[in-house]
Amino acid sequence: AITLKAAATFPIGNIVSANRLSGSDNNFTSILNKEFNSITAENDMKMGAMFTGQNTYDFSRGDAIVAYAKANGFRVHGHALVWHASIPTWLKNFTGTDVEFEAQVKGYIKATVAHFALAKTTDGKSVVASWDVVNEAFTNEALAGPFYAKLGPDYVAKCFTWAKEANSEVKLFYNDYNLDSQTSKVKSVVDMVADFKKRAIPIDGIGSQMHVGYSYPDIATISTTLSPLVGTGLLIHFSELDMSVNRDLALTSFTAERSNAQKEKYKSIAVLYKTIPSAQRFGITFWGVRDNDSWLRGWPVVTEYEWPLLFDSNYGYKAAYTGFLEGL
Numbered sequence: 001a002i003t004l005k006a007a008a009t010f011p012i013g014n015i016v017s018a019n020r021l022s023g024s025d026n027n028f029t030s031i032l033n034k035e036f037n038s039i040t041a042e043n044d045m046k047m048g049a050m051f052t053g054q055n056t057y058d059f060s061r062g063d064a065i066v067a068y069a070k071a072n073g074f075r076v077h078g079h080a081l082v083w084h085a086s087i088p089t090w091l092k093n094f095t096g097t098d099v100e101f102e103a104q105v106k107g108y109i110k111a112t113v114a115h116f117a118l119a120k121t122t123d124g125k126s127v128v129a130s131w132d133v134v135n136e137a138f139t140n141e142a143l144a145g146p147f148y149a150k151l152g153p154d155y156v157a158k159c160f161t162w163a164k165e166a167n168s169e170v171k172l173f174y175n176d177y178n179l180d181s182q183t184s185k186v187k188s189v190v191d192m193v194a195d196f197k198k199r200a201i202p203i204d205g206i207g208s209q210m211h212v213g214y215s216y217p218d219i220a221t222i223s224t225t226l227s228p229l230v231g232t233g234l235l236i237h238f239s240e241l242d243m244s245v246n247r248d249l250a251l252t253s254f255t256a257e258r259s260n261a262q263k264e265k266y267k268s269i270a271v272l273y274k275t276i277p278s279a280q281r282f283g284i285t286f287w288g289v290r291d292n293d294s295w296l297r298g299w300p301v302v303t304e305y306e307w308p309l310l311f312d313s314n315y316g317y318k319a320a321y322t323g324f325l326e327g328l
């Protein structure tokens with residue numbers, strides 16, 4: 001049978017951890033290798049995982065992921081250099097001056113981007129093709145967080161500039177949620193991109209996380225909010241796609257009705273993605289393989305009654321898979 005990566009005209013990604021890749025779960029790696037050609041570290045390449053102390057970095061798990069990618073022909077999308085929700089404790093409690101804090105962040109971005117520029121494919125390209133430089137800057141928590149407070153309101157531009165200085169080839173993304181539904185946030189991002197262009201601040205792409213629901217936002221809303229993002233001319237990554245089917249937790253089993261709705265919605269998302277000009281299609285990355293791997297089983301509440309992904313908890317292909325494949 002055909003696979004996702006064979007059917008698609010753009011890369012199809014999923015998330016990994018170094019643990020998972022080195023573990024004994026061959027079902028995981030065989031689906032990953034068969035269906036996908038791009039990987040993102042779910043947590044291992046976040047600042048909270050790699051920035052262990054002042055001017056001190058632990059790249060070991062990221063390196064293991066990159067080595068796996070290189071050996072198996074995957075592209076790696078780096079995620080995420082700066083995110084208010086993944087600050088190492090020592091940095092959160094930093095007692096130095098704002099100038100010293102900024103030097104730490106700058107040093108981290110430069111060291112990390114430079115380090116992950118080293119692994120090359122056999123045709124000489126960087127295995128790590130891209131980075132989410134800043135994640136979720138337009139949330140209340142981010143505006144109240146130390147990056148904003150200590151580096152100043154222009155901190156997003158600063159981070160992009162440092163990343164570019166460390167590797168002029170790697171694609172630089174701004175990544176955020178609700179870009180599938182929230183007009184005001186889409187406007188903030190589009191305005192930021194316009195401002196970057198005016199000031200010659202480097203940016204290559206926008207990541208729309210796409211943590212969607214089976215009914216909300218509907219595909220018309222997703223399409224309407226996508227359009228100004230595409231209008232920037234930048235690469236567009238659906239970077240963390242999953243689909244909640246039971247947000248109100250009214251169900252205790254995955255019904256046929258909900259399964260069918262999910263199938264149709266995944267199909268329309270694939271169809272919608274193809275309306276993006278091909279040169280701007282960076283790819284679609286799913287935030288998990290099996291339903292029981294999904295972060296949505298732990299957030300916003302712990303539940304076993306959520307079925308957001310393309311594979312069931314036994315690695316079985318769901319109707320959602322078939323729908324998405326049909327849309328490709």
Ligand code: XIL
Nearest residue numbers: 042043079080135175177209240295
């Ligand atoms: C999540 C991971 O899936 C969880 O394992 C972790 O505990 C928290 O982060 N937006 C993002 C991702 O950009 O990094 C988040 O990933 C999900 C929401």
